[in-house]
Amino acid sequence: MMLRIKRVPTVVSNYQKEEGEEGSRRGGGCGRNCLRNCCLQGARLPLYTFKKVDRIATDVPEHGKSEPPVSFLNSLLLGEWEERMQRGLFRYDVTTCETKVIPGSHGFIAQLNEGRHLKKRPTEFRIDKVLQPFDENKFNFTKVGQEEMLFQFGESEDGEGRFFTDATIDPENSPSVVAINVSPIEYGHVLLIPRVLDCLPQRIDRDSFLLALHMAAEAGDPYFRLGYNSLGAFATINHLHFQAYYLTMPFPIEKASTKQIATLDNGVKISELMNYPVRGLVFEGGNALQDLSNTVSDACICLQENNIPYNVLIADCGNRIFVLPQCYAEKQALGEVSSELLDTQVNPAVWEISGHMVLKRKKDYEDASEENAWRLLAEVSLSEERFQEVNALIFEAIYYSGNGSGADSENVLEDANAKHKSTEEVNAINETSHSAMVTGSQGCLVLQ
Secondary structure, three states: OOOEEEEOOOOOOOOOOOOOHHHHHHOOOOOOOOOOHHHHOOOEEEEEEEOOOOOOOOOOOOOOOOOOOOOHHHHHHHHHHHHHHHOOOOOOOHHHOOEEEOOOOOOOEEEEOHHHOOOOOOEEEEOOOOOOOOOOOOOOHHHOOHHHEEEEEEEOOOOOEEEEEEEEOOOOOOOOEEEEOOOOOOOOOEEEEOOHHHOOOOOOOHHHHHHHHHHHHHHOOOOEEEEEEOOOOOOOOOOOOEEEEEOOOOOHHHHOOEEEEEEOOOOEEEEEEOOOOOOOEEEEEOOOHHHHHHHHHHHHHHHHHOOOOEEEEEEHHHOEEEEEEEOHHHHHHOOOOOHHHHHOOOOOOHHHHOOEEEEOOHHHHHOOOHHHHHHHHHHHEOOHHHHHHHHHHHHHHHHHHOOOOOHHHHHHHHHHHHHOOOHHHHHHHHHHOOOOEEEOOOOEEEEO
16 A cells, blocks of 8 residues: 655745746746756856764763854855845744743644635645655755855865865766755744755765764754654655754753663663653764764664664754654554644644644644644554564664674674564555864965
């Protein structure tokens, strides 16, 4: 059985159209400054290159204790973002959206964002396939106007962080880019699009995840988080991208208690979330940044290959990562979600699961309560039994990738294997139940 849901897709670009609409309208010629071959010749965009680091700074300021230092990346990103706001490129002014902390012990955050909801026909999305091939006929980020792009973002070739105010976009060496989200949830809401011209589908790989961690580390601000939604977990654009924004308060998930279940040979610690409505794993530490990145990306690849939808939150400047398998869309497609929850039109993706509830109706905002937020998120979570089955798959993948050869991971793997069904049985379940600046040459800044 093919599982599908209908929902209104979030507009992340002013050039986003219904599938097939633009081709029938224009036929030949582009008429806009996009990232496809028709417009790429001579295209230029600022370039930010980061110095590759082996470790992330661990002296991250605690939320509310002190203001983090403003890095050059933050200044650049927010300066470019605000310039696009002054040019009227956003669909609404997110700074006017009402926001409040919901009373209760968890501190869920509610935002009234009526402008994010489109009054147009819902689109049908297939939600039972986490991995789907890229389709160039559907909206993708090569169709975005270059004015929505802020800068290119990549690793430095000479070991020094630099900023070039004007750099060529090289189609032979596809750049990763940072772009605005024209339907922002919060201040500074952007998209990180790895190797945009390579047209990668929405699936995590080791290189793209490491790039996202470098962005978190380079920003150096605990209020700047990156998020990822897989297909089937409320990503609606099948072109690889992460989201990121600033929120100057802790997410409830960041305050949730955890229980450590393993320490791997590479120094990565793995814990389970406790006393939180959505079950998930927390990864932190590691002997090097790449150890943490590889471990988490291997977990994500495992989920993808086993057709399990999931969300990821990158927090604490890249020091702490939450991996959250979910089943809300599956329940929705099977008619197992109450009409009361469906009527809110809340799509529980990474930000909502982390405790930032984006509400589209004033009534839901005024009636927001910890009980209502918990009830919605509890529908997102896997059952305890299924969560342990999924954990067993993850630990098996980590162990056999060479990241988890320590005694702790062996014990967890054995314990998990004792509890979980075989991979084939889990697949069957899925099928059926579902910084200082120094001026340099060549128009660039050397970042120290």
